[in-house]
Amino acid sequence: MQPSLFPSQNQDRAGARGAFRAGDLNRAQLEAATCMGAPVLVIAGAGTGKTRTLVYRMAYLIEQGVAADNILLLTFTRKAAQEMIERAGRLINDPGRKVTGGTFHAMANILLRRYGHHLGYAPNFTILDRSDSEGIINLIKSSLELGGSGKRFPSKRVVCNLLSRSVNKCTDIETVIADQYSHLEEYRSELERIFADFRKFKLEHGLMDYDDLLVNLRRVMTEVPRVREEIAERFNHVLVDEYQDTNPIQADIVRLVAAGHNNVMVVGDDSQSIYSFRGADFRNIMDFPKVFPGTRVVRLEENYRSTQAILALTNAIIDKAEEKYSKKLFSNIDGGAKPRLQGTLDEAAQARRVAEQIVELRGRDVPADEIAVLFRSGFHSYKLELELTNRQVQFEKRGGLKLTESAHIKDVLAYLRVTGNPGDHLSWNRILLLLDKVGPKTARNVLDRIRANEDPLEAIRAFPAGKSWRAGLDKLVELLLKLRAPGLEPVAIFDMVMEYYREIFERIYHDDYPTRSRDLDQLRQLISGYGDLQSLLDDTTLDPPETTDESLGGRLGSPPAQVILSTIHSAKGLEWDHVFVINLAAGRFPSCQPFMTAEWEEERRMFYVAATRARKMLYLSYPREVMSFDRQSRAGGMSPFLAELSPALLDSGPGGGTTMARSKLSPPARQGGAGRGGAPDINLLTEGVTVRHPFFGEGRIEKTSGKRSVEVFFPRHGRKTLHLDYAKLEIIG
């Protein structure tokens, strides 16, 4: 549930007992935790106890007499914040005194419900998720009639990506197009038009997307000085975790909250920056002292997590990075087994192998929640999920499909949304389209009436419906009328909606409605935990439950200990005794898109993040063959990130395809043109030469940059900077 930033009443100020023990921290950690009167930047390598430092600092501040209420902890996930706050509470022996914490988005949400009216937003605005935004873009696109006329207008996905990139990087559309989407230059004016309409649509209908939450918070704090002062007064101590992954807007928000009192500490590690797609730049963390003059910089370099054998490998991984500012980690946990490298025939064999190893570990009484399997993209674990199910190993998947992403859940939520915010035309549109015999055109007509009428219900009731769907519309009106009753519990609303929706549900999902039906049960469970519709709706977008969250998991009570399957992004900040990283194959990791050096480097950092999650044992596995989408089998071989490491750091184990591994462990340049006859000679690749890329097609070299990369213009995809060692280029002429 929502951690309220403005709880109605404060906890008592009774003196906290001195449970804070300085001896629990090393010198650098202690300095960071207790430094007062200056901004603090903590550069903390993986496993060096940054969480511990943050927790102790919270406890220390409270002991020094700072009210818990005045402390703000910003983290990457809500869960991380909750855990840290709980730990701090235990430390000072007073779990009642709760620090305020959560993600930037959650904080922005609550503050904007209070202050958004300065920007023309009522407090009942609806938060849009990604697919909601895409839906609106689509509505606008079709109303502007840009879709047709033979030319290929970019998809809603691309349009949204472009806009989000521009917002998060604080760069104007023109520049983003020129830099990243040069092939869309011809659509620039149409795109600008769509974005303008999109902005207007959101404002008029009380909608905010993820980016708006950040942008609008910054705006209101900048434009209304009194608001900034109030917030800064309220939070006179600010702590930020994972600072390397904040974007310029978030950095501004931190600056605005902390300006004046300067009681701010940020913690991060440039080597673990993996969110550039969200506008983060790892260099930002180094700018912090410039924004806050007089910053004390503390480095944490002693690793308490992993064995020396694992650390030797992770140091080697990050050593290959082209640009890095910090540190060499050292461990005081001697020895340990070398990370195991295992190649398998294909993905199925890899899944069997890993599943067997997990079963074996469980047999040796390794707790299930000390085992994790990490991968680059959500779908990489499908085969393993099957294997584990067959062997009756319980697991929990993180970073997979969200419950709220499926159509039937979005359907139900649409009714709840219009109940909270009758101006939400996106949800009205969805509701109307669910009626039989109503399509986009009719829905738009009804929507126009809703727009013109004070009361949406009246507009719908009065609409001159066609014979074939009059009855359906009447039923809808009947439902809406019932939902008007004041003071309904969210679960009561849900039940009324279901009574109406079930018929529609069975009609449109006739094939697989039993499966989907279970999701609806799960949703009901979830809703029954809420007393307030608004926070339920907020949470479905700000903290969406995962599909595999089998009913009670996570929220109510403690879930049973389970093996974790997770994307690397969702594994950030976590650690386990035994960690498997799978699918370390060329074309899979790095994922097949990154051809630009910056993206390439980010993929490397991701590998680093994954490997540094392990405490005792690390298993790196790859299939020698991966299936591509068009079901042509393609020899992938091991990931270039593995190939560049010294074999001495790894245990290539008994069997398990060492021969293949060995042969590939020679210089990585050879990796280049796998299957296409090696990387072309750099000397042949000069300006004006036409090349073919397996994904982008034919393009023309615009210039050679750096030692091993070229800039190529592809008519369909724009300008790309390609890394010659890995991009599979073929010279055409």
Added chain:
DNA sequence: TGAGACGCTGTTTTT
């Protein structure tokens, strides 16, 4: 105007 069938294309990560 809606609904269903068919063929083409593009592909990650999260709040």
Added chain:
DNA sequence: CAGCGTCTCA
């Protein structure tokens, strides 16, 4: 494979 745009029929 899904999410499109296009086409046909009701």
